[in-house]
Every structure is written in structure tokens, then in C-alpha cells.
Amino acid sequence: MHAGTTLPASSRPLAQRLPVFPLALAPGERVTAYLHVQSFGPLIVPMALMDAPSLHRQELLDSILISLFFGAMLVMLLYNASLWLFTRDRSYGYYALYLLMSLCYTLALTGFGPLYLGLDGPWLAIRMYTVGGTLCFVLAGLYLHHFLELQRQGGWLKWLNHASIGYWSLTSLLLLLAPYSALLHLLNPQLMSLVSIVFGLATGLYLWAKGNPSAKLFTLAWALLILSSLACMLALAGHLPLNDLTLNSQLLGMAVEFTLLSIALAERINRERAQRIQAQQDTLAYAERLAREREEKLHAQQQALRIQRQTNEELEQRVRQRTQDLEQAKLRLESAITELARLSQTDPLTELCNRRHFDECIRQELCRAKRSQTPLALLMIDIDHFKALNDNHGHPFGDECLRAVAVLLRQFSQRAGDLAARFGGEEFILLLPGTHRTAAGLLAENLRQAIAALALQHDGQTVRLSASIGLIAEVPHLDAGVDELIKLADAALYRAKRAGRNRVVDAAEEPVDSPA
Numbered sequence: 237m238h239a240g241t242t243l244p245a246s247s248r249p250l251a252q253r254l255p256v257f258p259l260a261l262a263p264g265e266r267v268t269a270y271l272h273v274q275s276f277g278p279l280i281v282p283m284a285l286m287d288a289p290s291l292h293r294q295e296l297l298d299s300i301l302i303s304l305f306f307g308a309m310l311v312m313l314l315y316n317a318s319l320w321l322f323t324r325d326r327s328y329g330y331y332a333l334y335l336l337m338s339l340c341y342t343l344a345l346t347g348f349g350p351l352y353l354g355l356d357g358p359w360l361a362i363r364m365y366t367v368g369g370t371l372c373f374v375l376a377g378l379y380l381h382h383f384l385e386l387q388r389q390g391g392w393l394k395w396l397n398h399a400s401i402g403y404w405s406l407t408s409l410l411l412l413l414a415p416y417s418a419l420l421h422l423l424n425p426q427l428m429s430l431v432s433i434v435f436g437l438a439t440g441l442y443l444w445a446k447g448n449p450s451a452k453l454f455t456l457a458w459a460l461l462i463l464s465s466l467a468c469m470l471a472l473a474g475h476l477p478l479n480d481l482t483l484n485s486q487l488l489g490m491a492v493e494f495t496l497l498s499i500a501l502a503e504r505i506n507r508e509r510a511q512r513i514q515a516q517q518d519t520l521a522y523a524e525r526l527a528r529e530r531e532e533k534l535h536a537q538q539q540a541l542r543i544q545r546q547t548n549e550e551l552e553q554r555v556r557q558r559t560q561d562l563e564q565a566k567l568r569l570e571s572a573i574t575e576l577a578r579l580s581q582t583d584p585l586t587e588l589c590n591r592r593h594f595d596e597c598i599r600q601e602l603c604r605a606k607r608s609q610t611p612l613a614l615l616m617i618d619i620d621h622f623k624a625l626n627d628n629h630g631h632p633f634g635d636e637c638l639r640a641v642a643v644l645l646r647q648f649s650q651r652a653g654d655l656a657a658r659f660g661g662e663e664f665i666l667l668l669p670g671t672h673r674t675a676a677g678l679l680a681e682n683l684r685q686a687i688a689a690l691a692l693q694h695d696g697q698t699v700r701l702s703a704s705i706g707l708i709a710e711v712p713h714l715d716a717g718v719d720e721l722i723k724l725a726d727a728a729l730y731r732a733k734r735a736g737r738n739r740v741v742d743a744a745e746e747p748v749d750s751p752a
């Protein structure tokens with residue numbers, strides 16, 4: 237009879253997952269049975285002789301326990317595979333694959349795969365066990381790399397793990413192609429398993445000590461797997477009692493390891509979620525702070541703008557005010573200048589033109605008269621006996637008389653271009669451009685009469701004035717000068733004085749009129 241996992245179930249004497257050989261014995265019969273054992277790897281051969289009901293009871297119990305184990309594995313596998321699908325976090329993907337490979341390995345180890353899933357036949361049964369086991373190390377290494385973030389740790393840890401992954405990948409490939417027995421001495425997988433397991437534990441402990449939050453549960457899970465595997469190995473070596481517990485301790489350890497690793501992943505999800513929430517809160521707080529700062533900046537800018545606008549308005553207002561002040565000052569200055577100019581041209585007592593202004597005007601009028609060859613008349617008026625008047629009635633009254641004569645002079649010089657000026661003392665001069673001799677003589681006579689008609693009151697007395705007038709009126713010849721003109725008028729005046737005063741004398745002839 238032949239039995240074993242490498243045989244199809246149909247070729248086995250009994251369709252059992254473990255090698256079972258039926259023995260039909262009569263009561264009290266003695267038989268000698270020989271068992272030839274051949275294995276491609278380590279094999280436990282716990283021999284037992286039991287009747288059919290006991291075998292079925294035992295098998296049922298084993299199947300329930302192992303099925304529970306597979307069920308738990310399957311649930312965790314699906315759970316982690318779905319987590320990977322939704323999160324795309326490679327830790328979940330590698331862990332799900334790790335569970336899948338562990339499932340293959342344990343299916344082969346327990347004999348469930350070849351028996352119930354039809355995964356029998358020497359090639360497949362052996363590969364499920366060997367390649368499933370080595371791929372477990374590959375995926376455990378990848379899981380370790382991502383779950384404990386060895387990339388971030390860098391250095392020797394990362395490279396040792398890479399080396400372990402490389403070794404187990406190569407072994408998996410070779411085991412797919414070559415028989416296990418041929419590679420056994422070359423690859424020494426038992427020793428390398430021990431090295432990898434110890435490396436995993438050391439890595440977990442090291443990172444736990446460094447404060448990696450995921451390392452704690454990982455280390456616990458890994459340590460439990462090692463302890464359970466150790467218990468199984470010690471039981472097999474005869475150092476511990478070989479019973480159902482020690483025999484299946486590795487499976488138990490794996491179940492606890494898977495559970496702890498799942499919890500570790502769940503804890504990581506929770507931690508990462510908390511970190512995400514914290515990060516979101518931080519981001520929110522940061523965004524709020526930014527918004528607040530921006531608002532404050534905006535407010536400050538608006539305030540600065542308002543202040544600037546206010547300052548500008550104030551400045552403009554001040555500039556406007558200052559411009560108005562300047563305009564007014566300019567106007568005042570101009571009027572002051574005008575007033576000054578007027579004052580500089582005006583005799584303060586009589587408010588007629590003064591001598592200086594008269595000199596300027598007569599020069600211009602003389603030029604114009606020469607250019608246009610029009611007549612220019614000049615009247616020199618001197619109040620008679622003014623000294624006596626001053627002496628008799630006082631100087632202030634003399635001033636009043638001068639002002640009264642000035643009023644008359646203004647009345648007699650109304651045409652455009654006419655100019656009445658105080659020539660000095662009690663002497664006045666009247667410039668009449670464009671006035672012919674006859675008209676000038678007539679005007680001089682009327683003026684004389686008007687002066688003579690003045691009746692000024694002083695101390696209850698009526699004071700009368702008279703004036704002598706020298707007149708010249710002619711179209712000036714081209715060489716004529718102002719001095720010459722004045723001299724001629726003055727000479728006529730002198731003659732009027734000499735002739736008895738209160739009269740008009742034309743420079744060109746004898747006096748035109750004399751008092752009666």
C-alpha cells in the first residue's frame with residue numbers, strides 16, 4: 237500500500253489527508269507491519285493504531301480545528317486584500333499575499349490541499365510546500381520593508397532586508413525549476429529560515445526601541461511565531477512532550493501572528509487616520525491663520541490706504557489753501573505794487589501825478605506827437621502870492637488851497653491822454669496831447685477863471701485865489717526836447733507873473749486875457 241501527499245487521493249488506500257493504512261485484523265490476531273517512509277523534507281511520523289470510529293473522530297476534530305484556522309486566515313486575507321484595493325497601501329497587499337502563501341504552505345503542510353482541493357501530484361504538492369514556504373519569506377520581507385518603513389530608516393537594515401528578499405526570491409525560483417533535494421545542501425533553507433526569522437525579530441526590536449510605533453505589535457507577532465515554531469521543533473526533537481498542542485503549536489503561532497499583524501495594520505490605519513485628521517486640523521488651523529493674517533494685512537493695507545488718502549486729501553487741502561493764500565498774497569502784493577507804483581507816481585498832498593511820473597509821460601507824449609505830427613499843449617500853473625497866503629492863514633490852509641486847485645485841474649484834464657501834475661510847491665502843470673493852441677488857450681482861461689472863482693472859507697473869512705498860467709501849444713519840431721518845451725511854458729508863466737499875475741500867457745504871443 238502506498239500513501240502520502242505526493243499521491244493523488246484516488247491512489248491512496250484511504251482518502252485521508254495523512255498516510256493511513258487499513259489493517260483488517262481478526263480478534264487476537266498478530267501481524268507484523270512494515271512501514272517504509274520516504275520524504276523530500278523533514279517529516280513527522282507519529283504512528284498510531286486506531287479503530288475506524290476513533291480515526292474518524294480524530295480526523296473530524298483535526299479538520300474542524302484546521303478549518304477554523306483556514307477560515308480565519310481566509311477572512312484576514314480577504315480583509316487585507318480589500319484594504320489594499322481601497323487604500324493602495326502596499327503593506328496590505330504584501331500582507332494579503334503573505335497570507336496567501338502561508339495558506340498554500342499550511343494547506344500542503346496539513347495535507348488539506350492535496351486531499352480536498354485536488355492539489356495533489358508530486359510536483360504541485362512539493363512546490364506548494366517548498367515554494368509556498370520560501371515565498372512566505374519573500375513577502376514577509378516586503379511587508380517588513382513597507383510596514384516598518386525601512387526605506388526611511390535607510391542604512392544597513394534596508395540592505396540586509398533586501399538581501400534576505402533577494403535570497404528567498406532566488407530560492408523560490410530555483411525550487412520551481414529544480415528538485416528540492418538537489419538544492420537542499422546548496423541553499424541550506426533551514427539555516428536561512430532561522431537567520432531571516434532572527435533578523436525580522438531583531439529589526440522589530442531595534443525599531444521598537446527607536447520609537448517606531450508599528451514595531452511593537454510586529455515584534456510581538458514575530459516573537460510568538462518564533463516561540464511557537466521553537467516549541468514545535470523542541471517537541472519534534474524530544475525535548476518537549478509531543479502532543480496535539482506542541483505538534484500544532486506552529487499553526488497556532490501562525491494564527492496568533494496573523495491576528496496580531498492584522499491588528500497591527502488596523503492600528504496603523506487608526507494611527508494614520510488620526511495623523512490625517514491631525515494634519516487636516518493643522519492644515520485648517522494653518523489656513524485659518526493664513527486667512528486671518530491675510531485679513532489683518534488687508535486691513536492694515538486698507539488702513540494705510542485710508543491714512544494715505546486722508547493725508548493726500550489733507551495735503552491737497554493744504555496745497556489748495558496755500559495756493560489760495562498765495563493767490564491772495566499775490567493779489568495783495570500786486571495791489572501793493574500797483575499802489576506803490578501809484579504812490580510812486582502820485583503827489584501825496586494833491587493826489588495828482590508827481591513830477592517824476594510827469595517827466596516820463598511828457599517824454600512819451602512828445603515822441604508820439606513828433607511821430608504823428610499832432611499838437612501838444614503844456615500849461616504851467618502857479619498860484620499867485622501863495623507865500624502871503626501861507627503866512628496869513630497858515631500852512632495847513634495853504635495845503636487845502638493846493639488840494640482845491642488840484643481838484644479843478646483834474647476836472648480840466650478829463651480826456652484820454654490828459655495829465656495833471658504837481659510840478660513843485662504851489663506850481664502845477666497840465667499836459668494836453670492833441671490839443672491845438674486855440675483850444676489850449678480856451679481851456680487855460682477857463683481854468684484860470686475857475687481858480688479865481690474858488691471861494692475858500694478860513695476862520696470865517698472867504699479867501700480867494702488866483703493863478704498865473706504859461707501856455708505852449710504846437711506841433712513839436714523833430715529836434716524839440718522836453719526841457720525846451722517846459723522852458724518855453726515856464727517863460728510864458730514868468731511873463732504872466734510879470735504882467736500882473738492872474739492871467740494866461742501863450743508862449744507864442746502876448747497874454748490872451750487879462751483880469752478886468
Ligand SMILES: Nc1nc2c(ncn2[C@@H]2O[C@H](COP(=O)(O)OP(=O)(O)OP(=O)(O)O)[C@@H](O)[C@H]2O)c(=O)[nH]1
Pocket residue numbers: 585618619620621622623624626630631632633634635638660661662733737
Ligand atoms: N502850504 C504850502 N505851501 C507851500 C507848499 N509848497 C510851497 N509852498 C509855499 O509856497 C510859497 C511860494 O512862494 P513864492 O515862490 O515866493 O511865490 P509867491 O509868494 O506865490 O509869489 P508869486 O509866485 O510871485 O506870486 C512858499 O512860501 C512856499 O513855502 C506846500 O506844499 N504847502
